[in-house]
Amino acid sequence: MSDSLQLLYLTDADKHVQAVQIPWELWRKIEPLARPVLDSLMKPSSEEPVEPLPAFEEFLHYWDFRYPYSPAVNCPHCGAATQNWRDDPAHPFRLTNANLGGLLVFHCRACGATIRQKHFRDHMAVEHTAPKA
Numbered sequence: 227m228s229d230s231l232q233l234l235y236l237t238d239a240d241k242h243v244q245a246v247q248i249p250w251e252l253w254r255k256i257e258p259l260a261r262p263v264l265d266s267l268m269k270p271s272s273e274e275p276v277e278p279l280p281a282f283e284e285f286l287h288y289w290d291f292r293y294p295y296s297p298a299v300n301c302p303h304c305g306a307a308t309q310n311w312r313d314d315p316a317h318p319f320r321l322t323n324a325n326l327g328g329l330l331v332f333h334c335r336a337c338g339a340t341i342r343q344k345h346f347r348d349h350m351a352v353e354h355t356a357p358k359a
């Protein structure tokens with residue numbers, strides 16, 4: 227092993243390896259290779275409930291309000307915002323409920339607030355519930 231490949235294994239009291247430290251120069255070389263793997267591992271866990279997309283599709287299908295549907299979502303609590311909650315790669319909002327009555331409920335992933343978009347015939351109203359302390 228050359229001097230530039232000094233890996234430092236961090237072990238617990240029982241000598242089980244817990245982590246590996248690698249030199250910055252080495253990390254810079256392998257980061258482009260490691261990043262896609264790390265990103266996929268750090269994606270939201272599958273324990274998050276599935277978004278009710280079929281209900282949302284139905285909501286859109288029966289849309290008969292007097293204005294076009296807007297996929298923009300804003301969090302009144304922390305200011306997070308997206309122009310399109312479905313296409314935004316950061317996916318700052320998770321849909322938690324959709325119904326034909328015109329209600330869309332989102333969870334703000336930044337602060338945990340609940341955002342309710344209530345669609346009425348002529349306008350859409352937004353209500354929110356602050357995250358639990």
Ligand SMILES: [Zn+2]
Binds near residue numbers: 301302303304336337
């Ligand atoms: Zn928020």
